[in-house]
Amino acid sequence: MAEVIDIVDPADPRVDDFRDLKSADRRPDLPGRKGLVIAEGVVVVQRMLASRFRPDALLGVDKRREDLVDDLDGVDVPYYRASADVMAEVVGFHLNRGVLAVARRPAELTVAEVLEGARTVAVLEGINDHENLGSMFRNAAGLGAEAILFGDRCADPLYRRAVRVSMGHVLRVPFAQLPQWPGGLDMLRDKGFQIIALTPSPAAVNLATAMTGERVALLLGAEGPGLTEEAMRATDIRARIPMSPGTDSLNVATAAAMAFYERVRTS
Amino acid sequence: MAEVIDIVDPADPRVDDFRDLKSADRRPDLPGRKGLVIAEGVVVVQRMLASRFRPDALLGVDKRREDLVDDLDGVDVPYYRASADVMAEVVGFHLNRGVLAVARRPAELTVAEVLEGARTVAVLEGINDHENLGSMFRNAAGLGAEAILFGDRCADPLYRRAVRVSMGHVLRVPFAQLPQWPGGLDMLRDKGFQIIALTPSPAAVNLATAMTGERVALLLGAEGPGLTEEAMRATDIRARIPMSPGTDSLNVATAAAMAFYERVRTS
Structure with missing residues (x-):
């Protein structure tokens, strides 16, 4: 006690x-x-x-x-x-x-450690909003995504507000920083991950048909700017959520939830 | 000008x-x-x-x-x-x-007006958080849900914060108040809607297989208390999103997005 x-x-x-x-x-x-x-x-x-x-x-x-x-x-x-x-x-x-x-912050996990046994992971670029980060971890925990990787220019997931919005799941869902960006994506490709860019572009493939890999890494960028072209080029496929015309892209944590859900919907 | x-x-x-x-x-x-x-x-x-x-x-x-x-x-x-x-x-x-x-607020729309031509609608009970309401309208607009109905004990969707969080979609996605609760659900049943309660209960049917209707009305309750038993009993089926054990239920607007997505995922 x-x-x-x-x-x-x-x-x-x-x-x-x-x-x-x-x-x-x-x-x-x-x-x-x-x-x-x-x-x-x-x-x-x-x-x-x-x-x-x-x-x-x-x-x-x-x-x-x-x-x-x-x-x-x-x-x-x-x-x-x-x-x-x-x-x-x-x-x-x-x-x-x-x-x-x-x-205290414990030692950071390595990319290899967080990918161990994972089937579905998110890779984030430019997500600098603590509330979105927290929601992302909450949605990952709820919908069975096993890890979150930080690519480039993301906020600190251990900020108090992010911990609170995640309902503490930022402490449970493992995360790691990729050592290079976007070159570090090769670490996922080497482990058999299909690397998918999520984009609102109408030219992209429907998300439901794009995710064919046994292991899937979903790249997500900030609302507004989205993923950089450099990051897009480092992926295997570009996927879109079917959206109504004349609307905005979804909140990034909601878009991630959609993709996580797609992986578990029939489970 | x-x-x-x-x-x-x-x-x-x-x-x-x-x-x-x-x-x-x-x-x-x-x-x-x-x-x-x-x-x-x-x-x-x-x-x-x-x-x-x-x-x-x-x-x-x-x-x-x-x-x-x-x-x-x-x-x-x-x-x-x-x-x-x-x-x-x-x-x-x-x-x-x-x-x-x-x-100024224009005359409220009738239930019949908002259901006209709609295939997917949300019906809300006890959603008293303006941010969740705003996100719900944003997600409905983005993912093609055509109307939102208010059952019982919901906050005002035209509050400034709700309008802002919805990115203005609360002004575009039609909404109406059901005259009785949950008796007013019969107005949807009469128009051929399958009435689905969304619940985290493990005893419920998987959402992906539950939604069989050509027209679908999704009942959503507040995080925490969820739908009242009275409302649940007035539905045709109880559906769940597959969630990981030991996690919280999803944010209600995110859960709604999952169901809206399920309706358009292959479109």
């Missing part, structure tokens, strides 16, 4: 890792600084506890500690227990979810 | 319909008060101009007026031209998109 330590002074240095969560330059999840990973709320904290991100400490109200008693059994980290008011002073705003956990 | 009228005084009563957009009690899009419909940005304003929501006036900077010159050709409404600073004082915050249009 986690040791329970009462925090009554918001300035207590033992809860410094939870301090000023919304501060632009002091927030603890900034990659260039402390680079900590913050889980918020019972469900996301549970997912962190079951992940490779092992928390160093928790900060929460007593009610949430009770909710987590079974999950914290055998977990040797302090639970800093505080009132909602003291918590609000530490983190800088009133936190409805009532509990936080903080973890 | 719209008449251009320069606004230099933020207190000018001619732009009252655009005033205090974020005010909790004075905002012009509150259904109980003025109930106006606000379009933001060039693309959404263009969609409003092409919709049954005819704007009474526009407020914007000169650059955005230039972008809209062709769309405003033959449209007899004033374009209130202002600097970005004057606009900010009127609406209450700095508006990046640079142009707004405001419309």
Whole structure:
């Protein structure tokens, strides 16, 4: 069981890792600084506890500690227990979810590690919106895509907002950074992945018929600019979701969900 | 061409319909008060101009007026031209998109009107999140669902945030309120719609095999509570999206997109 330590002074240095969560330059999840990973709320904290991100400490109200008693059994980290008011002073705003956990970033996974046994993966280029990244991981977890690879110019998936929007699945679905872009796609081709660019272009093949590989890697670019031509040229086929004329492309996480769904729809 | 009228005084009563957009009690899009419909940005304003929501006036900077010159050709409404600073004082915050249009709510469409010629429709119960509502309309427009019906306890689709998130498609995709719930579903059954409840229940039929009707109505409930048992019982079949164990249900707009996609995937 986690040791329970009462925090009554918001300035207590033992809860410094939870301090000023919304501060632009002091927030603890900034990659260039402390680079900590913050889980918020019972469900996301549970997912962190079951992940490779092992928390160093928790900060929460007593009610949430009770909710987590079974999950914290055998977990040797302090639970800093505080009132909602003291918590609000530490983190800088009133936190409805009532509990936080903080973890150091573990060593990054390698491309080979995340591809091990995977049948369906997403490869992202230029996805710089934390909410879209979080939704992407949530959809991957729900629809059985086994890994996410970062190509070029993507935001940090471990940012607090991305962790929250993913409902903690960014801590569970393995991800890795490709070493070159788009040259690194050869690492997937070598492992037998069919490499598919998702594009709204009417000249592309229908997604449902394009995905013929036993292993499939789906390239997704940001809404608006889409994939770069360089990335497109490094793929095996260009696929489109059938869209109505005069509409915008789908949100990128929704487009990914469509492709993940196509892989499992009859399962 | 719209008449251009320069606004230099933020207190000018001619732009009252655009005033205090974020005010909790004075905002012009509150259904109980003025109930106006606000379009933001060039693309959404263009969609409003092409919709049954005819704007009474526009407020914007000169650059955005230039972008809209062709769309405003033959449209007899004033374009209130202002600097970005004057606009900010009127609406209450700095508006990046640079142009707004405001419309009165037209008469509501009837259920019979929105079902006319429709093959795929969504029926919503308890969807009270404006962002989810907006995404639902965006996905319906993109993936060819022809109408959205409101069953019970849904938020206002014409709220400013819903209009924005839908990218204006809430102004284009027809919607109507069912007169009874869930009894009003008989109006769809009478027109030959297969009525399908979408549920994460493992006991439900796979979505891909459940949707056999030439006309299909998909019932969707809020994330978390889902559809009420009463609504479920009023449907013909319960269908599920194949989900991975230990994950949450999908976002409701994403789940809807999956079902809309299933209807057009080979088109």
